[in-house]
Amino acid sequence: MISIGILGYGNLARGVESAIAQNRDMELKAVYTRRDPASVSLRTAGVPVYAAQQLDTGTEALDVLVLCGGSATDLPEQTPKYAALYNVVDSFDTHAHIPEHFAAVDAAAKEGGKCALISCGWDPGMFSLQRLYAQAVLPEGADYTFWGRGVSQGHSDAIRRIKGVKDARQYTVPVEDALARVRAGEQPELTTREKHTRECFVVTEEGFDTAEEKARIEKEIVTMPNYFADYDTTVTFISMEEMEEKHKGLPHGGRVFRTGKTGFDKEHKHVIEYSLTLDSNPEFTGSVLAAYARAMQRFSAEGRTGAFTVFDIAPAYLSALSPEEMRAHVL
Amino acid sequence: MISIGILGYGNLARGVESAIAQNRDMELKAVYTRRDPASVSLRTAGVPVYAAQQLDTGTEALDVLVLCGGSATDLPEQTPKYAALYNVVDSFDTHAHIPEHFAAVDAAAKEGGKCALISCGWDPGMFSLQRLYAQAVLPEGADYTFWGRGVSQGHSDAIRRIKGVKDARQYTVPVEDALARVRAGEQPELTTREKHTRECFVVTEEGFDTAEEKARIEKEIVTMPNYFADYDTTVTFISMEEMEEKHKGLPHGGRVFRTGKTGFDKEHKHVIEYSLTLDSNPEFTGSVLAAYARAMQRFSAEGRTGAFTVFDIAPAYLSALSPEEMRAHVL
Numbered sequence: 001m002i003s004i005g006i007l008g009y010g011n012l013a014r015g016v017e018s019a020i021a022q023n024r025d026m027e028l029k030a031v032y033t034r035r036d037p038a039s040v041s042l043r044t045a046g047v048p049v050y051a052a053q054q055l056d057t058g059t060e061a062l063d064v065l066v067l068c069g070g071s072a073t074d075l076p077e078q079t080p081k082y083a084a085l086y087n088v089v090d091s092f093d094t095h096a097h098i099p100e101h102f103a104a105v106d107a108a109a110k111e112g113g114k115c116a117l118i119s120c121g122w123d124p125g126m127f128s129l130q131r132l133y134a135q136a137v138l139p140e141g142a143d144y145t146f147w148g149r150g151v152s153q154g155h156s157d158a159i160r161r162i163k164g165v166k167d168a169r170q171y172t173v174p175v176e177d178a179l180a181r182v183r184a185g186e187q188p189e190l191t192t193r194e195k196h197t198r199e200c201f202v203v204t205e206e207g208f209d210t211a212e213e214k215a216r217i218e219k220e221i222v223t224m225p226n227y228f229a230d231y232d233t234t235v236t237f238i239s240m241e242e243m244e245e246k247h248k249g250l251p252h253g254g255r256v257f258r259t260g261k262t263g264f265d266k267e268h269k270h271v272i273e274y275s276l277t278l279d280s281n282p283e284f285t286g287s288v289l290a291a292y293a294r295a296m297q298r299f300s301a302e303g304r305t306g307a308f309t310v311f312d313i314a315p316a317y318l319s320a321l322s323p324e325e326m327r328a329h330v331l
Numbered sequence: 332m333i334s335i336g337i338l339g340y341g342n343l344a345r346g347v348e349s350a351i352a353q354n355r356d357m358e359l360k361a362v363y364t365r366r367d368p369a370s371v372s373l374r375t376a377g378v379p380v381y382a383a384q385q386l387d388t389g390t391e392a393l394d395v396l397v398l399c400g401g402s403a404t405d406l407p408e409q410t411p412k413y414a415a416l417y418n419v420v421d422s423f424d425t426h427a428h429i430p431e432h433f434a435a436v437d438a439a440a441k442e443g444g445k446c447a448l449i450s451c452g453w454d455p456g457m458f459s460l461q462r463l464y465a466q467a468v469l470p471e472g473a474d475y476t477f478w479g480r481g482v483s484q485g486h487s488d489a490i491r492r493i494k495g496v497k498d499a500r501q502y503t504v505p506v507e508d509a510l511a512r513v514r515a516g517e518q519p520e521l522t523t524r525e526k527h528t529r530e531c532f533v534v535t536e537e538g539f540d541t542a543e544e545k546a547r548i549e550k551e552i553v554t555m556p557n558y559f560a561d562y563d564t565t566v567t568f569i570s571m572e573e574m575e576e577k578h579k580g581l582p583h584g585g586r587v588f589r590t591g592k593t594g595f596d597k598e599h600k601h602v603i604e605y606s607l608t609l610d611s612n613p614e615f616t617g618s619v620l621a622a623y624a625r626a627m628q629r630f631s632a633e634g635r636t637g638a639f640t641v642f643d644i645a646p647a648y649l650s651a652l653s654p655e656e657m658r659a660h661v662l
Contacts, residue, residue, distance in 0.1 A: 018595050022470045043595050099659050119662055126464065128662045129646055130605075133457065135661065136622040136649035137615075139353045262618055264349050264374050268610035274461075279599035284468075287593055291467040311647040311657050315460055318467035319642075326642050328430050330466065331450055331459045 002297045003029040004290075005060060005086070007052060007078065008068035009040050011250065012091065015286025016066050017043055023290055025320050029062055058085035058112075063300070064293040067091075080104040083307070084112035087296045089289050091121040098124070106307035115299045116307045120292045121285040122276060123147070127256045129310055130274040134258035138270060141260025142187045146179060146195060148172035150252025150281060158227045159200055162220050164208030167240065169247040171199040174255070185259045185269045198233040201247055203240050252281035291318045333628045334360040335621075336391060336417070338383060338409065339399035340371050342581065343422065346617025347397050348374055354621055356651050360393055389416035389443075394631070395624040398422075411435045414638070415443035418627045420620050422452040429455070437638035446630045447638045451623045452616040453607060454478070458587045460641055461605040465589035469601060472591025473518045477510060477526060479503035481583025481612065489558045490531055493551050495539030498571065500578040502530040505586070516590045516600045529564040532578055534571050583612035622649045 002025055006013045009031055020026045021044065030048050033040050037049040054060065065086040069075050071094045079090045083105050092101050098119055109116040119125065123145070131143055152172045159168035178195050181188045200221055204214065218235040222228050238246075253276040262268045278284045292310070295317035299308070319326060335351055337344045340362050351357045352375060361379050364371050368380040385391065396417040400406050402425045410421045414436050423432050429450055440447040450456065454476070462474055483503045490499035509526050512519045531552055535545065549566040553559050569577075584607040593599050609615045623641070626648035630639070650657060 015593070018593055021595065022593070095662070098662055099655065102658055124662045126468070129464065131661050132646045132650055132657065133460065136625075136646075136651075137457070137618050139618075139651075262346070262349055262353070262611060262614040264352065268614050270610060270615050271606075271608040273604075273606045273608075275602075275604045277602040277604075279601060280593060283593040283599050284601050287468050287470075294467075309658060309662055311650075311654070311662070312645050314643050314645045315463045315467075316642040319463055320467075320470075323642070324430065326463065327433055327640060330462050331426070331429055331455045331640055331642070 002026045002294060003061060003063045004293055005030050005032060005055075005062040005065045006068055007032045007055070007065060007082070008074075009033050009035075009042075009049075010068060011282035012286055012289075013066075013068035014043065015280070015282035015284070016068060016289050017286070018283055019287040019290035020044075022287075023294070023320065026290065026294070030060070032065075055082060055085065060086070062086055063297040064089060066289050066293055076101060076104075079116065079118060080108040083109040083114055083116035085114070087115045087300045089117045089120055089293050089296055091125075091285060091289060092119045093121065093124055095124065102307050102309070110306045113305050115296045115304055117292050117296050117309065117313070118307055119309055121288050122278075123254065125285075125288050125310055126276070127254065127274070130256040130272075131258070132311055134256070134260075134272045138258055138260030138262070138272070140262075140266070141258050141270075144182045144190070144195075144257040144259075145254065146174035146257075147254040148174050148196065148252065150254070150278070151247075151250050152198075152252075153250070155198065155200075155227055158224060159202060159221055162217055164205050164213055164217055165202055166205045167203040167243050169201045169243065171201075173197045173199055179255070182257050182259065183271060183273065185271050187259055192230045193232060196231060198228055198231045200233060200235045201238050201243065202235060203238060203243050209237075249279065250281045251279050252284075253277045294318060294320070333357045333625060334392060334394045335624055336361050336363060336386075336393040336396045337399055338363045338386070338396060338413070339405075340364050340366075340373075340380075341399060342613035343617055343620075344397075344399035345374065346611065346613035346615070347399060347620050348617070349614055350618040350621035351375075353618075354625070354651065356625070357621065361391070363396075386413060386416065391417070393417055394628040395420060397620050397624055407432060407435075410447065410449060411439040414440040414445055414447035416445070418446045418631045420448045420451055420624050420627055422456075422616060422620060423450045424452065424455055426455065433638050433640070441637045444636050446627045446635055448623050448627050448640065448644070449638055450640055452619050453609075454585065456616075456619050456641055457607070458585065458605070461587040461603075462589070463642055465587070465591075465603045469589055469591030469593070469603070471593075471597070472589050472601075475513045475521070475526075475588040475590075476585065477505035477588075478585040479505050479527065479583070481585070481609070482578075482581050483583075484581070486529065486531075486558055489555060490533060490552055493548055495536050495544055495548055496533055497536045498534040498574050500532045500574065502532075504528045504530055510586070513588050513590065514602060514604065516602050518590055523561045524563060527562060529559055529562045531559075531564060531566045532569050532574065533566060534569060534574050540568075580610065581612045582610050583615075584608045625649060625651070 067090040155170035255275040398421040486501035586606040
C-alpha cells in the first residue's frame with residue numbers, strides 16, 4: 001500500500017481524497033491543515049487530521065505528501081520546504097514561473113534525498129503531455145490549446161473582489177468557429193479574443209441592485225485588465241437562488257490540438273485532438289495527482305532524487321498494472 | 332545527428348524517410364532491401380541502398396535501425412534477429428502476439444547489448460498511451476477504441492484474394508450513434524457490429540462484371556469470417572478509373588475514449604477523448620517511429636538494454652527540445 005498524506009483540505013484536497021479511495025494500492029494516512037484540526041472533518045473514515053506543523057520534523061510515515069495549496073502564495077513556499085522532507089506532488093500552475101519553481105524544488109529534493117513532481121494536473125499536466133507527444137510526432141505543425149466550457153476560479157474570484165458583488169461565477173468558453181477552423185487543419189493565427197469568450201454570472205449585495213450600480217459593476221468587469229479586457233465578455237445578473245441552483249458545480253475541460261503536415265511535398269495533413277469534459281475540475285485534477293503520487297513512490301524506491309515533471313515519467317509508472325498486464329491488455 | 336537505417340522500402344518505410352527529413356537531429360544513413368538494390372530509388376538525395384544481408388555483420392554505422400516489415404511474417408523473425416545487432420524500432424501490431432514478440436526481442440536485445448522498441452505507431456502506439464494514461468487517471472471507467480474512417484490494408488487485401496477481383500479498397504467506419512453514446516458518458520456495451528461498419532469498393536477483372544459474378548463476389552465478401560461476417564458491410568462495384576481517382580490515398584485515424592466517474596458517491600462524470608485524423612496512415616506511423624528512434628538512441632547512450640514499449644519511455648525522450656525548453660514552453 002502507498003501511504004499518502006494531504007496538505008490542505010480545500011476542493012483539490014477533497015478531490016485527491018476521493019481519488020485515493022478509488023485506487024486499491026493507496027491509503028490516505030492523514031490530512032494536515034493550517035486550520036484548527038478539530039474543525040476539519042474528512043470523508044474517509046478513521047483518518048486523522050493533524051496540524052500542518054506536525055510535518056516539520058520530517059518523521060511522518062508517508063510515502064508521498066500531496067500538496068494542495070494554491071500556486072500564487074502557498075506552493076512557491078511549501079513545495080521546496082516539504083520536498084526536503086518527503087516525496088511530494090504539487091499542482092503548481094503559474095506557467096511563467098515554472099522554471100524558477102522547478103529549480104527551487106529540485107535543489108531541496110536533492111538535498112533531502114526525496115522525489116518531487118511539480119505542475120501536475122490537467123493543464124499543466126495531461127495537456128502538457130499531449131503537446132509534447134504531438135510536437136515530437138509532427139515536428140512541422142501548429143499547437144492550439146482551448147479551455148472550457150468551464151468555471152475559472154481565478155476569474156470568479158476577481159469579480160467577487162468588485163465592490164457590491166456578493167457572489168460570481170465565470171465560465172471560459174471556446175469559440176466554436178475557432179475550434180472548427182483548427183480542426184479542419186487550417187492553422188489559423190488566432191488572437192486571444194478569437195479563441196475564447198467569458199460568461200459572467202453575478203449576484204449583487206443588497207443595495208447594489210440598481211441599474212446604475214449594475215452598469216458600474218459590468219463596466220468594471222469587462223474592462224478589467226488581464227482578466228477580461230482582451231475578451232468578449234458577457235455579464236448576467238442573477239439571484240442567489242439561481243446561483244445556488246445552476247452554478248454550484250465546478251465543471252471544466254478543454255482541448256489540445258496539433259495539426260501538421262508530412263510528406264516530401266507536405267502533401268498530407270494530420271489533426272491530433274485531445275479533449276477533456278469534466279464534471280468536476282478538482283476531482284479530476286485530484287485523480288491525476290493520485291496517479292502521479294504512485295509514480296513518485298516508485299521513483300523514490302528506485303533511489304532517484306530531485307524534481308520532475310510529467311515529461312520525465314514513463315507512463316508505466318502511473319499504472320497499478322504489471323508490465324506484463326499492460327503489454328497484454330493495454331498496448 | 333542520429334544516424335538511422337531503414338529496412339524495407341514500402342509505404343511505411345517511405346513514411347519514415349519523409350519523417351527523418353523533418354527532424355533536424357536525424358539523418359537517413361541507408362536503406363536496406365531484400366529486393367535488388369539497383370531497383371530501389373529513394374526520395375532522399377545521396378543516400379545509398381544496400382542489400383539486406385549487409386546488416387548481418389552488425390557493423391553498419393547506425394544509431395537505430397527502423398524495421399518496416401509486416402507483422403504477419405517479417406517482424407517476428409526480423410526484430411529479434413536485428414535487435415541482437417542494432418538498436419531497433421518496429422511497428423509490430425498483432426495485439427494477441429505482443430507478449431511472445433516482446434519476450435523474443437527482449438532476450439535478443441539483452442544478449443546483444445542493444446535497445447529495441449516494439450509495437451510503435453498509432454495503434455499500438457499513440458492509442459496505447461492514451462489508454463494507459465486515461466486508465467491510470469480514471470480507475471473506475473470504461474474504454475472505447477474506434478477506428479476510421481480509414482483504409483484497412485488487411486481487409487482490402489482479403490477482398491483482392493477473391494476470384495474475379497482486380498482491385499479493392501476497404502474503409503472501416505465508426506458508427507456515429509455509438510460515438511455519440513460513448514461521448515455522452517453512457518458507458519454502453521457495444522457489439523462489434525454496433526461499433527464499426529465496413530465499406531468496400533471493388534473493381535472486377537474482365538469477364539467478371541456480370542450481375543451473377545458480382546453477386547457471388549459480394550456474398551463472398553460479406554460472409555467472410557473474421558474480416559466481414561460480424562459487420563454491416565456494403566459493397567460497391569466501381570471502375571478502375573474511379574478507383575484511381577477517388578481511392579488512391581491511405582487515410583486513416585480513430586478515437587480512444589475513456590469515460591469514468593469520481594467522487595465518493597460517483598456523482599461526477601468525466602470524458603477523455605483522443606482523436607487522430609490522418610491523410611496518410613504510413614506517413615503518420617513513420618513519424619511516430621522516427622520520434623521513438625530518437626528515444627532508443629538515447630536509451631542506448633544511457634547504457635540500457637532490452638525490449639521496451641511506449642509505456643517504458645518518458646515523454647521527454649521523444650523530443651528534440653532540452654528539458655529546460657520543454658518546461659518553459661511546453662509544460
